[in-house]
Each structure stands twice: as structure tokens, then as C-alpha cells.
Amino acid sequence: MSKTNFRADIVPILFLTVVVCISVIALAYVDSITYEKIETAKLEAFKEKLSVHFSDMTDFTSNDANDCYVVFTDNNTIGYAVKTIGSGYGGTIEMLVALEPTNLSSTDDLILRGLSVISHSETPGLGDKITQSFFLDQFQEVSFSGIELSKTGGDIDAISGATISSKAVINGIVSSIEDRFDSLVELVSSVEVS
Amino acid sequence: MVHILKNLKKGIINENPVFILLLGLCPTLAVSTSIDNAFGMTAAVMFVLISANIIVSLIRGVTPDRVRIPVFIVIIATLVTIVDLTMKAFIPELSKSLGIFIPLIVVNCIILGRAEAFASKNTLADSVADALGMGIGFGIAITIISFFRQLLGTGEITIFGTHVFSAPGLFDNPMSVFILPMGAFLVLGCLLATLRYMGAIESG
Amino acid sequence: MAEETVDQKRLVVSTSPHIHDKKNTKKVMYVVCLALLLPIIGGVYFFGIYTLLVVLVSVITAITTEFLAKRLRKREFIMDGSAIVTGMLFALVLPPRIPLWAVIIGAAFCIAIVKEAFGGLGHNIFNPALAGRAFITVSFAGLMTSWIAPVKSVISLDSITSATPLGEGFSYAGSTSDLYIDLLFGNVGGCIGETSALFILIGGLLLLATGVIKWRIPVVYIGTVFLLAWLIPGQDPVFHILAGGLFLGAFFMATDYVTCPMTAKGQFIFAFGAGVLVILIRVYGSMPEGVAFSILLMNAFTPLIDRHVKPKPYGYIPPEKKSRFPLKKKAKTTDVADKPDQDSSTDKKEGKK
Amino acid sequence: MDNLFSIFIMMALVNNFVLAKFLGLCPFFGVSKKLSSAVSMGIAVIVVMFAASVVSWLLFYQLLVPFGITYMRTAIFILVIASLVQILEITIRRTNVNLYNALGIYLPLITTNCAVLGVTFINVDQAFNLAETIVSALGAGVGFTLVLAIMSGIREKLDLADVPKAFKGIPVAFLVAMLLGIAFLAFGGMV
Incomplete structure (x- = not known):
């Protein structure tokens, strides 16, 4: 009995947990690469908007x-x-x-x-x-x-x-x-x- | 091999996700205001579709049936976030004009539908062919719609900044209704009716 | 073919009862054409002969499109006059100096998309002329918002830009009563046919006298606008009913048999709703004029209104649950048979309240 | 208060989810053949939108933002919606069989309704506070239900109409959506 319960109940949950963990790790990795880039892209875009009015801004x-x-x-x-x-x-x-x-x-x-x-x-x-x-x-x-x-x-x-x-x-x-x-x-x- | 070609053709013609199955309508209509957007959306959808089909097909033997759908959702959500972050980092302009329709790929019926209906039951090669076919089918449909909308709505066709051609009369008085949401409904409605009238697809 | 005849049989039961007889339709349509001549003459008087060209192009395009659409559908083309009416109405709601190509696109849209794609006369959900006008407004916003002052010369092609009375930036030099008189005769900027309230009123009275339309929709519609404008501080009720296209909409568009509810009560709701919407759009919305949009929105609600005031309204729990949506032919016939009974009983119930 | 009202009008009418934002098109065309099912679907969507917006808002500001893991939002939000739909389905089945029969079959469809996920994204993107989030979710749901009901009324009427073969069914529904979209432009600026 307990064995079938393990197979039927615990394995799926474990599997889902593993998938979620892999997903979190993968996303954390992608985020670490892209985070800086996204922030600089935002900053650059905004700087461009400002420099329209202040051409000599630094x-x-x-x-x-x-x-x-x-x-x-x-x-x-x-x-x-x-x-x-x-x-x-x-x-x-x-x-x-x-x-x-x-x-x-x-x-x-x-x-x-x-x-x-x-x-x-x-x-x-x-x-x-x-x-x-x-x-x-x-x-x-x-x-x-x-x-x-x-x-x-x-x-x-x-x-x-x-x-x-x-x-x-x-x-x-x-x-x-x-x-x-x-x-x-x-x-x-x-x-x-x- | 024949098998694979058949799966490829199925997605493009016989079971075109947009024209025949009427799946994934929201992004198709929402971002088809320009050909640039259509290409960007197609690339994003193709990446998620193909990767999801590969992963789902690979783990189809070990996935417990009871958590099948949640597992698929997590996989797809992860892939979508990867696309979202990458586009934001490297092509911020395009990412901005596609807006929330990039993260919304996660609920695109084409992707979950193919993962559930096809990849979870078929081999890797077949699943990839299926995903490619569906992705190309989606791409063709959204590109055709965006071609009409951009041409009628702005009077000219430009692809990634390159000017292709402009329609003289339209360019001076573009019909802005086609850039607006209603234009998408009109174009797709008339396209479907034309395809049916010509007998290309069956009348429902 | 067999299938189509079945469809037509159903049609007689389901849509407004006024149009099952071809001869009647024809007669009605030509009376409407006659009534529309007066506003057209007014338009030509105030804005010049070019407007007559606009009307002609619109009517010819409408008839041609109808003919082509029937050919595509392999149906017989019948000159029932409805395309002429649509063409005339569409022209009347256009600015006086609209380019002719825009007229052609709009008139073709009215007939091809709004009318024939839905099944032709008797099946359209929205009023073709108004939907066409809205479509052209959204497509060529610039063209549809450039108005001219009346030139009062038939041959003139002058165009002095001017604002419409309802538009922003309109200022009137004379006294209020002068403004009312100008509005009544149509001596103001605006669409070809909607500026002169008096001409439209005469045309409308002709329709009423010949029994083509009933008094209910125009009276309730205009009355609601008047009452609401009177209730809202800072609004001039007389100005609101005379300016813009309210009279044209109330007599010629809202009363369209096909797109308004069938029952008296339904028509009351329809006209009241349209009146409320006009005031909402004019006072709180960003568009100066709301007649076209108010009627289009109420057209969309018409099927729901019809359901609600029909024998088995939504929300009631009918005893025989399966026939709640009687789509099958047999269910239909019984539905019609017991319609009058139940209709009067619901009316009484509502009346007591 | 004024702000909340304008958010409601904005979400329900001016930027209607179906007609202006292209969210929730699959159920819009799929479940608009009959008025009764359209209204049931609409109510189910309002309930799920409301619950999902509140829960995802709380999770976003109490969990994702403090831990700096906002990149998890897509995954978290969709899981929230999927589980909410499950919970709702089970609760309704256990408490009210009639309600379950009326709404039950529509609930699973809502998981992949992009209108629900869309409203949670919009709430976060617009930096709405909790009250604004609730109002925006209700507005979006009510707007969705309204056009769904209108659409089903029109389609029931069109069922009996002599629509050309090529336009019958979905294509004519697209045309209705277009004309409705034009008519809804009238609400522009009413905020």
C-alpha cells in the first residue's frame, strides 16, 4: 500500500518540484546575464530622450x-x-x-x-x-x-x-x-x- | 522522413493554427500592425514552441500523468521569460512595441496545445517537425495580416527600417483604421471569407 | 439551394415583419428617397453643386456594389431601392467638401461589408450608412473633421473652413434666437444634410404621414436628449436638439426597421438609450457629435433588447428549459404561435409596475 | 474615488479588453454563440480576474519585489491562475451543484484565457495599488462580459440570417467585432 502511495502521490510532487527548481535556476541565470543590459538599455533610451533638449549634457x-x-x-x-x-x-x-x-x-x-x-x-x-x-x-x-x-x-x-x-x-x-x-x-x- | 515532412506541412497548410484552427488569435491580431512586429512575434513564438516541444518530447517517458499540465506550464513559462528578458536586453525597441504579448505567449493555445496533444506522445524528430510547421504556419498568417494592415494603414511597406515600396495614393491618405484594432478584425474576417470563397479552406 | 430556402423561411419568422413582401419594401424605400430629397436640396443650396455630385457618386457606388455583391453570391439582383436610400443617407452625413474617392470607399463599405456580408437587406445588424460614416471617420479622421461655412450659392466651390456648432472652437456672433433660427434653417457648418433641422423635420413628417415610420423612436430619442440637456447645468437643450445630426438620425436612421427592436417597448428602450448616449458623448466624451455612434451602439444592443421584451426574456426561468433558445424550425413555429398572448401579458405586468 | 471610477471606465469601455486590447479573443469567439453561455462565461471570468488580480498583486509586492525576483512573475502569475481556477472549480462543485453545472465547463477554459493573465500584468505594469487593482480587474471583467453578451445576442440573430457561405460563422463574427470596436470609440475621452 505505502509503496503505491509513494508512486502515486510523492513522485509527481517531487517531479514538479524538480522542474520548478530547474526553472528557477535557469531564469536566475538568464536574469543575471540580462539584468545589466536591460537597465543600461533603459538608461540609454532615457538619456537619448533628454539629450534631445540638452544637446551638451553629460x-x-x-x-x-x-x-x-x-x-x-x-x-x-x-x-x-x-x-x-x-x-x-x-x-x-x-x-x-x-x-x-x-x-x-x-x-x-x-x-x-x-x-x-x-x-x-x-x-x-x-x-x-x-x-x-x-x-x-x-x-x-x-x-x-x-x-x-x-x-x-x-x-x-x-x-x-x-x-x-x-x-x-x-x-x-x-x-x-x-x-x-x-x-x-x-x-x-x-x-x-x- | 516522409513522416516528418507530413508533420511539417500539416502545420503550415492543413492545420494552419490561425486560418484553420483559429488558435492564438490575440497576438496575431494585436501585434500585426507592422511587418517588423510580425517577424519579432514569430521568432519569439517559434523559439518557445520548438524548445517546449523538444523538452516535453524528451521527458514524455518520465513525466507523471497527474502533474503533466503543471509541468508543461512551468516549462513554457520559463521559456517565455527567457525570451522576454533576452528581447528586453538586446532589442528593447521591438520588445516595447510587442508589449505584454511576449509574456502572454505563455497562454497561447498553440503552444500548450501542441505540447499536450503532440509532443507528449511523439518522438523528438516528429515533435520538432510539428513545432516548426506550426511556427511557420503562424508566421505566414501573421505576416500576411500585417502586410495588409501596414500597407493600407500607412501606405508604405518598410521592413526593419528599409523602405520596400509605397502606394502613391494611399501614402497621402492612409486609412488609419487598419492600424487601429478594428482594422485587424476587418482584415482577418475578409481574409478568411476570401480563402473560403476560393475553396482554400472549408466553410464552417 | 434547398438549404437556402430553409434559411429564407426562417428569416420571415425571425427578423422584423415589415420586409417579407418585396412590393412593400420597394414602396417604402421610394417614399424614403422622396423624403430625403428635401435635405439634399438644402445641402446643395447651402454648400454648392459639389454636394449633389457627392450624393450621386454615393448612390451610384452603392447600387454598383450591391449588384457586384449579388453577382458574387450568385443571387438575383433586385432593384428594391434600399441601396439608393443607403447611398443618399451616407452622402448626407458627409462633410460638404469630402473628396469623391472617399465617398466611393465609404459607400462600397456600407453595402459590401455592413449589409451584404451579413446577408443583405433585412439581415444587417448595424445601420449601413452610419457604420460607413463611422468607418470613414476612423479611417480619414482629417478629412472628416474639416468643415466649411455655408456658401449659399449653388455654383460655388468656395470652402471657408469653419467649425460646426457642436465642435470645439465654435463661437456664434449673434443672439441666441438668431442662432436657433440659423440652426433651424441650416445656415451653419456641418454635414451636407444634417444642418437644416427644418428640412429634415418636413421629410420626417412625410414619413410619419405615410406611415413609413412610427412616432415613437424620433419623439423619445429627441425628447430624451432635450430633457437630459435641460437637466445638466450649463447645457442648452434647444441648441442640443437643433445642432448636429440629431433630427436626421432620429427620423431616418434610428427608425430603420432592420436594426431597431421590433416591439413598442423595445423601441422605447432603444430610443431612450440612444438619447442618453448622445448626451454622454457630447458632454463628457471627446467627440463633438454623438448621434452616429449612439445609434450604432444601440444597434448592437438591439438583439438583447428584443430578447428581453419578447415573450421569454432572459432571466426568467422558462418552464420548458430546452426551448429557451429555439433554433430549430419546429420550435420556431410554436414560438410564433404563442407570441401575441405572452407579449401582451408581459406588457401588462410591466405596466402595473 | 474619481481616479478609481476612471480606471473602471477605462478598462471596461475605452480600452475594452476584447475590442481594443485583443485579450480573451478565444473565449470571445468560442463562447459567444449563445447568450446563456456567454453570460455564464462572463461571470466566471469576472470572478477569476478579481481573485487572480488580488492574489498576484499580493505575491508580486510581498514576495517577488522584496526578494528581487520579479523575473519570476510570468511563471508565478500563470500558476496562481491555474491553481485558483482549480480551487474555484472544486469549491463550487462541493457547495453548489447548480452553479457548477452553469459555470463548471467554462472554468478550465479560463486558465488559458489571456485576458486574465493580461489584467494581472497590466495592474503591475501600471503600478496600481490594491484598490486600483481590484477596480481594474472588475472593470476588465465587466467590459469583457458586456461585449460577450452583445456579441452572443448578435450571433443568435445572425444564425437565422442569410449570411453568405464564405462569411458564415467566424468571419462575420470578426466583422461584428470590427463594427463594435468602431462603435465603442464613442466612449473615448469619457474619463
Whole structure:
């Protein structure tokens, strides 16, 4: 009796355990090879996004939440960047706002250096025009208070036929920067101290 | 040898996983927005399919019946994670555009189905031939769909950055519906109907 | 062939009862064509002769596609006028300066995919003209969102870009009552046939007078939109019913026999749901106009509504469980026989509540 | 609260799993021939999605992240779903025979339903907290059930229609899915 029980019950479990162990070992091995690569690939991709706005950058540092950045050239601060999120037509629009290195007493002092879209899911042929330069270039050298549709007195012209996406970009920038302004200030001051 | 060729042909034509068995529809429709994606997905699926069939076929004698399915799932999940990590490390762009459909290969009915229905009962050579056939069949189907979607949706065909050709009228006014999800349903629905009308596949 | 005749026998039982007689269909379709002439004339008056070309191309494409589809299916082509109606309706919901090739693609899609692939007249699930319009909107978003101001000259080919009343960025210079009058006559930017509420209303009244449509769907549909717009702060109810394509949709599209529910109660639910959706889309959604999408969505719900208000609604536990989904022919005939009885009894029950 | 509501609408309508994300297509086309089975399948999916999302969320943040083994997530999540489905099947069979007869045959199909595994991935990728995870799972399930019910209603009607031979069955179902997808675009921006 006990023998059949062993065969019927224990062997399958042992077998499954062995398979799981092999699987874990194999994955741990693959992970050890690829981990560094994946991290550097992510970092490189992000650096490329930043260098669009800061062509002479050599390095950057970010805060813990990884949404505010200070950009350097040989230890000189040349600007800041903030990741912003807008809620568009088909989902969230993730953007990177590059800022001039102004003094940071309030959000009114901020001047945008440029804007790029990291990811979005807007409608092709319409909303996805937010990634085109004719729209994005409007965000160069604009003060924070000017980030508003020209219809309501701001500096940004909406894309015709895609007002929702245009508004989403603007609302995303404004609300995210207001949310993250304190952590940006904190990051900048910590960088200056060190 | 004849045997092996027969198994190969079966997957490509007689039992084409997408057109005939209607398996693995989710990745087929989701990532077929460009030919690049189709090739990337095919490569990933082929790797998992062939490795899974090899391993399952090798251990078919020793696998206890009661834990057969969990063992298969663990094997497939491991292989899928290997593909996922490797693609993330070496081809991050492609990996990003395929998104969660790479890890979702683990629930692709083609793979578990072939492991369970074929590899667990057949020899190594036959299992490899079966996996190759199914993989090529899947690849052909997804490439055809992505060809139509890319052509109609963007007006041009580019493969890994190389421009192949562009359709003059379409290029100025591409029908973006084909890049959107609905376009995938339309293309596959019309393809199936055309194949049936021509008598290539049986009407269901 | 034998199989097909069986199919056709089933059809008479299952789909709307209005279309089993060919002669009737024909007559109805030509009355609709007649009623549609007025909005078309309005379109030509406001946006120029080019719009007439759009209508003609659309109708010709629709008829040709229908003819080809019948040939492919080895069926007899019957000129029942339904393709003309679809072609006209499709043209009426297009922007005035749409390129003709887009009209051809759209009209062919309406007939080939939305109508014939589902089995032809009487079998389509979605309203062909609206589905075609939605398809073209998604395909060529840029073309479908460029509107022009009325030129009020038949021969003019001018096109001064302008926003539609419902679109973003529309500002009206005159007083509110002037706006209402312009909306009523159609002196605003918009689709070829949907701008003039008055012309559509006259066409709709013709349909009502000849008994082609019943009052229920248009009245409930427009009424729901009015009521909801009135309830939501900051919305102008009169503006909401006059602007956009609500009248055209309510009289000519939502009332389509094939794609709306069969029973009175079902039609009430259908029209109410469509009205709610219009307001949801216009006020909270990202599209300025919601009539086309609201009707398409309710078309999708029509089979479920029909089930629910039919004798054996889903959720009731019927005594004879096996005939809950009577797909076999024999089960069908009995189903029809006891339909009227049960229908009235459920109606009474609901009425008491 | 507002955020939770918009996650729900997003998952159920705007980014509907079947129509916009291509998740769960096999059951969508396989189990949409009859309304009764579609609703049963939908309910089973909602239950499994909910349970799987909660368990996988807990495992991910309590086990995988602390130990730095997030690469195990695919394997762990699929095993979670497979075992949950088993447990659910056994519990239902022992407690309620009627329910088992209604849902039982659909449960095994859910293991390989990519919608369930997909929602667990999305929850982790979007860095949702537990409340958001629950809402997103329910939204995805409700959205799936809704289109499954609509689809089955339409297909029952199409069964009686004179659909061309070449389109009969699956191809016409694809066309319905396309038109439904277009109609569902109306919900865009409603969050």
C-alpha cells in the first residue's frame, strides 16, 4: 500500500518540484546575464530622450520617484526635466518636459525648454499628431503661465480636430508640474548642497 | 522522413493554427500592425514552441500523468521569460512595441496545445517537425495580416527600417483604421471569407 | 439551394415583419428617397453643386456594389431601392467638401461589408450608412473633421473652413434666437444634410404621414436628449436638439426597421438609450457629435433588447428549459404561435409596475 | 474615488479588453454563440480576474519585489491562475451543484484565457495599488462580459440570417467585432 502511495502521490510532487527548481535556476541565470543590459538599455533610451533638449549634457541625476531630473554638463547644472502624465483620448500620455535652469521660488518662474512625448495611445492620424514637431515646437521657450490653449489666452495652438489630445497634453503638463514642483525643488537643492 | 515532412506541412497548410484552427488569435491580431512586429512575434513564438516541444518530447517517458499540465506550464513559462528578458536586453525597441504579448505567449493555445496533444506522445524528430510547421504556419498568417494592415494603414511597406515600396495614393491618405484594432478584425474576417470563397479552406 | 430556402423561411419568422413582401419594401424605400430629397436640396443650396455630385457618386457606388455583391453570391439582383436610400443617407452625413474617392470607399463599405456580408437587406445588424460614416471617420479622421461655412450659392466651390456648432472652437456672433433660427434653417457648418433641422423635420413628417415610420423612436430619442440637456447645468437643450445630426438620425436612421427592436417597448428602450448616449458623448466624451455612434451602439444592443421584451426574456426561468433558445424550425413555429398572448401579458405586468 | 471610477471606465469601455486590447479573443469567439453561455462565461471570468488580480498583486509586492525576483512573475502569475481556477472549480462543485453545472465547463477554459493573465500584468505594469487593482480587474471583467453578451445576442440573430457561405460563422463574427470596436470609440475621452 505505502509503496503505491509513494508512486502515486510523492513522485509527481517531487517531479514538479524538480522542474520548478530547474526553472528557477535557469531564469536566475538568464536574469543575471540580462539584468545589466536591460537597465543600461533603459538608461540609454532615457538619456537619448533628454539629450534631445540638452544637446551638451553629460550626465543627469533623478529623485527617488524617478520623475524629476537635474541635467549637468561637467558638474554644471544646465537644466531640469520633469516627467508629466496627461489623460488623453485613448489612455495616458507620458511626456518629458525640459526646463531652463531658472531660480525655483514658484512655478511662475519656470520656463519650458522643450517637450517630448515618451508614450501615448492617441488615435493614429489625429491625436497622434501631438508627437509631431509643429505641435511640440510650440513648447519651446514658453513660460509656465503660457501653457494654455491660445483660445483661452495661452501660447499653444490646438491641433485642429484633436482638441482633446491637445488639451490632455497641456493639462498633463500643468497638473504634473504643480504636483512635482516641491520634489523638483528638493532635488535641486540637494544637488546644490552636494 | 516522409513522416516528418507530413508533420511539417500539416502545420503550415492543413492545420494552419490561425486560418484553420483559429488558435492564438490575440497576438496575431494585436501585434500585426507592422511587418517588423510580425517577424519579432514569430521568432519569439517559434523559439518557445520548438524548445517546449523538444523538452516535453524528451521527458514524455518520465513525466507523471497527474502533474503533466503543471509541468508543461512551468516549462513554457520559463521559456517565455527567457525570451522576454533576452528581447528586453538586446532589442528593447521591438520588445516595447510587442508589449505584454511576449509574456502572454505563455497562454497561447498553440503552444500548450501542441505540447499536450503532440509532443507528449511523439518522438523528438516528429515533435520538432510539428513545432516548426506550426511556427511557420503562424508566421505566414501573421505576416500576411500585417502586410495588409501596414500597407493600407500607412501606405508604405518598410521592413526593419528599409523602405520596400509605397502606394502613391494611399501614402497621402492612409486609412488609419487598419492600424487601429478594428482594422485587424476587418482584415482577418475578409481574409478568411476570401480563402473560403476560393475553396482554400472549408466553410464552417 | 434547398438549404437556402430553409434559411429564407426562417428569416420571415425571425427578423422584423415589415420586409417579407418585396412590393412593400420597394414602396417604402421610394417614399424614403422622396423624403430625403428635401435635405439634399438644402445641402446643395447651402454648400454648392459639389454636394449633389457627392450624393450621386454615393448612390451610384452603392447600387454598383450591391449588384457586384449579388453577382458574387450568385443571387438575383433586385432593384428594391434600399441601396439608393443607403447611398443618399451616407452622402448626407458627409462633410460638404469630402473628396469623391472617399465617398466611393465609404459607400462600397456600407453595402459590401455592413449589409451584404451579413446577408443583405433585412439581415444587417448595424445601420449601413452610419457604420460607413463611422468607418470613414476612423479611417480619414482629417478629412472628416474639416468643415466649411455655408456658401449659399449653388455654383460655388468656395470652402471657408469653419467649425460646426457642436465642435470645439465654435463661437456664434449673434443672439441666441438668431442662432436657433440659423440652426433651424441650416445656415451653419456641418454635414451636407444634417444642418437644416427644418428640412429634415418636413421629410420626417412625410414619413410619419405615410406611415413609413412610427412616432415613437424620433419623439423619445429627441425628447430624451432635450430633457437630459435641460437637466445638466450649463447645457442648452434647444441648441442640443437643433445642432448636429440629431433630427436626421432620429427620423431616418434610428427608425430603420432592420436594426431597431421590433416591439413598442423595445423601441422605447432603444430610443431612450440612444438619447442618453448622445448626451454622454457630447458632454463628457471627446467627440463633438454623438448621434452616429449612439445609434450604432444601440444597434448592437438591439438583439438583447428584443430578447428581453419578447415573450421569454432572459432571466426568467422558462418552464420548458430546452426551448429557451429555439433554433430549430419546429420550435420556431410554436414560438410564433404563442407570441401575441405572452407579449401582451408581459406588457401588462410591466405596466402595473 | 474619481481616479478609481476612471480606471473602471477605462478598462471596461475605452480600452475594452476584447475590442481594443485583443485579450480573451478565444473565449470571445468560442463562447459567444449563445447568450446563456456567454453570460455564464462572463461571470466566471469576472470572478477569476478579481481573485487572480488580488492574489498576484499580493505575491508580486510581498514576495517577488522584496526578494528581487520579479523575473519570476510570468511563471508565478500563470500558476496562481491555474491553481485558483482549480480551487474555484472544486469549491463550487462541493457547495453548489447548480452553479457548477452553469459555470463548471467554462472554468478550465479560463486558465488559458489571456485576458486574465493580461489584467494581472497590466495592474503591475501600471503600478496600481490594491484598490486600483481590484477596480481594474472588475472593470476588465465587466467590459469583457458586456461585449460577450452583445456579441452572443448578435450571433443568435445572425444564425437565422442569410449570411453568405464564405462569411458564415467566424468571419462575420470578426466583422461584428470590427463594427463594435468602431462603435465603442464613442466612449473615448469619457474619463
